[in-house]
Amino acid sequence: MQVNVSVEGAVLMAGADWEFETVEGKDEVRVRVRYDGTEAVDARVRVEVPVSAGEHPHWLIPGLFYGDNRDPECARLYPRYAPGEVDAATLVSDHWAFRADRAATPVVFAWGPEGGVALEVEANTPLGLSGLGFGPASVWVSLPYREEPFSYVGQPEAVAALAESYRWSPGEAHELRLGLWKLPSDRTSYVPILRRLRERHAEPPVQPWVDLAEAAELTSYGLWRWHYREDPAVLIETALFDRELAGDLGPRGDRLAMHVAWVSGIPYAHALLRHGRRVNNPAYVSAGTAVIDTITGTLTPAGTFWGCWYAEHGWRGSWTPVERGLHARTLAEATLFTLRAMAAEPVEHPSWRAAALSNLEFALAAQDAEGNFGSMYHLDSGKVLSRRGAAGLTWVAAMAEAYELLGDERYRDAARRGGGYYASFVHEGTLCGAPEDVDLAPTSEDGYAAVISYVALHRIDPHWISTARAAADWMLTFRYTYDVHFSPQTLLGAYNFRTRGADQASPSNQHLHNYGLICTPELVALSALTNDETYATAAVDHLRFARQFVAREDGDFNARRGMVTERYYHTTCFGPPGAVLTLSHSWCTGLLLLASEQALTLPSINW
Template sequence: MNDLEVHGGELRIGTHLRSRALVELLFPGAQGDVVRTVPIDVSQRLDDGGWRLRGAAHDFEVTATWALQQGQHCAYTNVELVVRSTAASVQACAVRVRFELTGMGTPTWLIPGAFYKENRLAHCTRIYPRYDPEGGDAQQLVSASWSFRSDRAALPAVFAWTTEGCAALATTEESAVGMTGVGFAGSANERAIWLNFPYREEPVVFLAPDTPGPPERPVFHFQRDAPMTLHFRVYLAGPDLHAYNPLVRELYELERHDHPLNPWMNTREAAELTAHGLFTWHYHPEEALLYETAAFDREGGKADRPNMHVGWVSGAPYAHALLTYGRAHNRPEYTQAAISVLDKISTGVAPAGMFWGEWRHDRGWSHGWTPHKGWIQARTISECTLFMLHALAAEKNLGVQHDHWRWAVQSNLDYVLSIQRADGSFGQYYAAESGEVMEWEGAGGLLWISALLHAARSFDVPSYRAAAVRAGEYYRAFVEDEFIYGAPEDVHLCPTSEDGYNAVMAFVHLYEDTRDERWLKLACRAADWTMTFRWTYNLRFPERSFLKQFAFASRGADQASPSNQHLHNYGLICLPEMLRLWTHTKDAYYLERTRDNLACFLQFVAREDGDFNAYKGMVTERYYNTNCFQSKGMLLTQSHAWSVGAVLYACQAVEGWPGTSTPDDLKVIARAGESV
């Protein structure tokens, strides 16, 4: 970054970025924006190696001070931008800081939590923003350029890669002129990244899948001689697609101290509440189900979803958590409920030998939310198999056998061994009747690795281990390509935070089983990618919004995906593996960000009936961080079995942690409500 130069009014930053203007001023016009630039009139090299640049045009004066910083993880440049109107009347416009990308090739993009590479594969059935260098129909959410509000991003930054390397601009959610924005363009005529002050959403607003809205182009009303000071950072790195990681780490370290955590309770209290909630509001003894949702409004349970997936949004992971809690705390009603659910799941084996995806109240065992009737999704049933194995092991330690659980688990494992491709892939969707793999693309099969390794130890079947290692060789490509996709049933082939959790679990387990350092490096890389979905800051919610009134601190929450833009707690499912990754690497970053994740979701666990309009022990699925699905600051008024169960699972994992050389650090997690 110390190779910033100014030649003939052009600003050049390394071989990555260039600009002929200090800023662009965007004035609203009848036919769209009127863009006016403020050129660089004066450039001054400072004693500390930085630069001060000045320019004046169109009744505005702009000063930019560039200061090189050598951080803990990377070098970057802080830029302070002072914009002042000299016009006699109010000037209504927006400010854009825009840099052209140098280098060859179609750029690769990253907006943490919101946009990954092309973001949506052309054949993906879920419709949400997609980048196409040839352009496209904005009403189909396809474009060669996009601008987004910063509150869609886990870190308000835009990264771009060309043959020259990686370049990034980063700012904060809010500025002196309102909410900020990030954007990029990559076409034959324009290749650039930018920041908007205030934000813009163009060419359309993403309101929900398949739902574009009209573009938003707010402006700020500049008063004469009332300077506005804006801040951003510039970062350059090499062409490695993992080059985002040093800056994400650096900005997390810089920002977190200004964005405190706000847990409402400690893990023991949260476990007690969520065990109560899962049993009281989601367990239905007459069908032995964990209903997927329970509405806050309990008017006869009319708005509940009386179905149960075997994994993912209900089923085995959360029945396992309830079972272990019931056993540990002498709550036989919890124990028996969990056993009845796991018994039910063990009966749901499809003709081809794998679990059915879902029990539906109106038709029994069914396929789930898959693209075609009769298809079973790999992630749902591999997660079910893994947590059935966890439950079997926990019960075996107490001298309790469940032969039918074991039979069902082995049926699934033997099935997946039979269809594993020579390159190691387990496929994405299976035909329930014939067992044929109906779709191979995607990383939905990642968790078979964890299940097979667990079973290889438990059942002493070497072929399970061999299959897991072959699969690791196949799925590593998704991690190395920084584009892991296919985990949730409802978003088809979209990159999601859930894909990251699965990759962390799989590669941590591979490392622990083989002690091969390759797998540990992949686990770290997967964890770093997952952290791009995790909020580094606390959102500023509207004053009268629900989340503002309850002082919800978003630091540590994860965006579900670029398609499902809301915050969720599913990251707790890999809390044990994240802690083990910390112990294997001694990298405190993994501990700190795992601590944030747990502390975040020790909020909004209903402490009593009526707490945030919920019933005791309920936990919502969605916290709305932006203008997607609902208004920013709203809360979904439904408790989800997986959301309750994930908190229960994570809290028990922390309480039962076997010990560490730095117990004070672990205490920060285990006693989050007292220590943070």
């Protein structure tokens, strides 16, 4: 393949001041660059590979860019590709370049009707943080990075393009290694490449701060001490690290709200209850039970769970601009974990069963002939307000597990039809819509929902293993395969924080999180089903990552004992690289508790 090397960012006496040599080998190219000028210059090396990808290429930068990256009707603004357009106001462009630490793996893929290409570079090089770019006719890497045509830092607007340069001294030379692959037109051809690059950085493994038992002990305490409130029994969504400020900041302090699932609610109450049963802690058992009682005890006029409870308003809908709208994924996840809590409990809970059955009946009625469960509903009428995206996919898991627990054939039929409908989203890599707050953006959470759903569906209908595997492969594109470098003067740098095994939340929300813990047992099961350790290893990596930054005592990284943050800032987005969001979140704490409890039942795996 043709490889072009150029220098930019320097005022040069003459082009002859620079010497380039490229040597291509199997799956790689080595570029030797030498500066022979007489004075030091600030410059940037760019290595570019032409692509013949037709009028509308398909792009992939893992964790960062998926196809066009944003549906034209998506309400959330973040970078989108559109041929022939450049508009800073809407964050649309026909070419993009990003700093490499925004990517879960620093590689850019491009596909057209007749094939594609992939170009990879180390994120951290002797020339600085590298960059990845693509345009209608080429893909490239920059050393160091330059973002184009503008930058996105988490706000719904463009900012001036971020860039760095490297100061070259006379006679200085560097050899750069890049991965280079020619690809078939199959857009899943990224899978073996990402596996190879993941294995390259497998050693040394992340060393968690605490073992599984201590992680469970700390997070159960944190969830109960900082997030549990009585009368009504709820798990508030966020709690400030700084408890002196928590009561003084009003709505900017502790978030006195609770979703029924997703960022709070039943999944984490179930985790607390499960842990309380195992260690015989009556306070935890009582709290977990009471929270699920609160949520299952009050349903909408449509017969579903509500979306969110607020201290000042009571029960309301989901986070949507549509008045009295409910989000499908949140309802389905609440139903799924109600079923799991029912199955795990040694005693009957009639209100839990009644609420689960009511939600299942609602979803059965909402499912259309194609199998689509809908994405948004009206909480009064039950009308399906939207069927766009794949937010309804989690109903497949809820229906499958309802069939396992209750034996109603209607649930199995609904799960099968839903699995058939959403399978195209998985195999085409167009999953989107799982979180309430980013509309139709692709997110890591869509991958988790797909893995949970297709592993559950395979248990009751053993024909879905290829779809479950494809879901896991797509999900793992969000998982960091290397360690971002942090300044030692930042919090993450001072604590030697490792990013390998973390997940980028989404191209819209560029921060690292631990929500992937929600499908820990499914990944282990998938490895057993496929005789492929990749998925179990990924589960181990993520749980090792997540057991960093668990507050071991009051004052640990300025948090309180048992607290876990939602956001680790690893790139320039929302906050400075090396910082954390100084809030404990109920879902981050609860998922680490849940995954630790689940992992303790799998002692054969080296967690």
